[in-house]
Amino acid sequence: ILNVEQSPQSLHVQEGDSTNFTCSFPSSNFYALHWYRWETAKSPEALFVMTLNGDEKKKGRISATLNTKEGYSYLYIKGSQPEDSATYLCAFSPGGGADGLTFGKGTHLIIQP
Amino acid sequence: DGGITQSPKYLFRKEGQNVTLSCEQNLNHDAMYWYRQDPGQGLRLIYYSQIVNDFQKGDIAEGYSVSREKKESFPLTVTSAQKNPTAFYLCASSISDRGNSPLHFGNGTRLTVT
Numbered sequence: 001i002l003n004v005e006q007s008p009q010s011l012h013v014q015e016g017d018s019t020n021f022t023c024s025f026p027s028s029n030f031y032a033l034h035w036y037r038w039e040t041a042k043s044p045e046a047l048f049v050m051t052l053n054g055d056e057k058k059k060g061r062i063s064a065t066l067n068t069k070e071g072y073s074y075l076y077i078k079g080s081q082p083e084d085s086a087t088y089l090c091a092f093s094p095g096g097g098a099d100g101l102t103f104g105k106g107t108h109l110i111i112q113p
Numbered sequence: 114d115g116g117i118t119q120s121p122k123y124l125f126r127k128e129g130q131n132v133t134l135s136c137e138q139n140l141n142h143d144a145m146y147w148y149r150q151d152p153g154q155g156l157r158l159i160y161y162s163q164i165v166n167d168f169q170k171g172d173i174a175e176g177y178s179v180s181r182e183k184k185e186s187f188p189l190t191v192t193s194a195q196k197n198p199t200a201f202y203l204c205a206s207s208i209s210d211r212g213n214s215p216l217h218f219g220n221g222t223r224l225t226v227t
Contacts, residue, residue, distance in 0.1 A: 044203070046215035099169075
C-alpha cells in the first residue's frame with residue numbers, strides 16, 4: 001500500500017491571511033498527483049491534476065506546485081476567505097495510472113473571521 | 114445536470130445482513146470507484162471498474178462485492194463477512210481509468226451496522 005502524507009492535519013487561519021500545506025508521496029513510479037477540496041455536507045471536488053515535475057496550476061486564489069523528484073506538492077491559498085474552510089485532500093496515482101488513487105488523510109482548514 | 118447519485122444517504126442494518134449501496138452516474142464515464150472513509154483515515158479504495166463487466170479489487174476488498182452490468186451503475190454489496198462495515202462510503206467516476214483523469218464524487222452513504 002502506497003504512503004501519501006499530508007501536513008498539517010488541521011490548520012486555523014485568520015481571514016485574509018495566506019496559507020499553504022503539503023502533500024508527500026512516493027517519488028518513484030509517479031504518474032499523477034490530484035488535489036481535492038471537500039466541504040462539509042458536500043462531495044469532494046477536484047481542484048487540480050498535475051503530471052509534470054515543476055507543474056504549477058492556479059484556480060482563483062488557490063495554486064499548487066509539484067516536485068516529482070523529491071515527492072511533494074504544495075497547495076497555496078492567498079487571502080483566505082471563510083468559504084475556503086474545508087478539508088483538502090491530495091491523491092497519488094502511480095505509473096500506468098490505472099489502479100485507482102491513493103489518498104492522504106487530508107488537511108482540515110478553518111478560516112476564522 | 115450530470116452527476117453521480119448515491120442512495121440512500123443513511124443506511125442502518127443489523128449485523129449479519131448483507132446490504133447493497135447504490136451508485137449511478139450519467140456522466141458517460143468509463144471508470145467507477147468505491148472508497149471508504151473512517152475517522153482519522155484517508156479514503157481507501159475498495160473496488161474499481163475500468164469498463165462494463167470488469168472490475169478489480171482495491172486495497173480493502175475483503176467482505177465486499179461489486180457488479181458492473183451497465184456503464185452507469187456500480188452497486189457495492191457489503192456482506193456479513195466484512196468485519197467493520199460501519200463507515201462512510203463514497204462512489205466516484207472518471208472519464209477514463211488513467212490516473213490523470215479527475216474523479217467526480219457522489220454525496221456518499223453513511224452505513225451503520227449494529
